Amino acid sequence: MSPNPRSEPVIPHVAEDVLPGHPDRLADAIAERLVDDAVLRDPEALVGVEVAVFRGTVLVTGRIAAGKSEDCLSLFSEAQVHQAFEEAGYNGRWAITPNGFAGPDAEQDARSQLRVLAELELGALSREAGGLRSAEAAGGSEPGS
Numbered sequence: 001m002s003p004n005p006r007s008e009p010v011i012p013h014v015a016e017d018v019l020p021g022h023p024d025r026l027a028d029a030i031a032e033r034l035v036d037d038a039v040l041r042d043p044e045a046l047v048g049v050e051v052a053v054f055r056g057t058v059l060v061t062g063r064i065a066a067g068k069s070e071d072c073l074s075l076f077s078e079a080q081v082h083q084a085f086e087e088a089g090y091n092g093r094w095a096i097t098p099n100g101f102a103g104p105d106a107e108q109d110a111r112s113q114l115r116v117l118a119e120l121e122l123g124a125l126s127r128e129a130g131g132l133r134s135a136e137a138a139g140g141s142e143p144g145s
Contacts, residue, residue, distance in 0.1 A: 021088050023053035029084040034064060038075060042066035044125055060118045069124040078116045085114065 018024055030051045038045035045066035052059045064075045 021090065026053045026058075026084060026088055027051040029088060030058065030060065030081055033080050033084050034060075034076065037080060038064050038066040041071065041075070042125055046125065049120070056113050057115045057117065060116070060120060063121040063123070065123050065125045067124060072122045072124055075122045076118060076120055081116045082114065 028051075030053075031049050034049055035045075035047045038047050045064070047062070047064050047066075049060060049062035049064065058081050060076070060081070066072075066075060
């Protein structure tokens with residue numbers, strides 16, 4: 001007897017559930033923090049970043065465009081990455097020493113052990129790029145069309 005009497009294809013349904021400290025969740029939290037911080041600075045900000053987390057290394061690549069040119073260098077800092085780790089509950093507990101988990105100085109140890117590599121293009125939001133957001137909000141296809 002067939003498990004599906006109506007001859008419809010059987011489509012398995014799968015679900016993925018990861019814990020808050022999972023690298024995918026950490027990467028998402030870092031990316032969200034970058035977007036939130038840029039939009040706080042400039043509601044028209046455009047952020048396109050990819051974040052990868054592997055062991056004690058975080059790689060951030062992409063582009064953040066917001067504000068004016070004099071503000072650009074402060075669009076990204078390692079502190080944003082450390083804050084995302086702390087909010088995920090690490091607070092230094094992930095720092096491992098040869099004797100096991102680190103002791104009273106664990107938070108400082110973790111901060112010094114976390115390596116952040118960033119290859120980002122940081123820049124002011126150009127008039128053309130800002131127009132992309134305005135056209136999207138108005139339901140248009142592209143600026144000037």
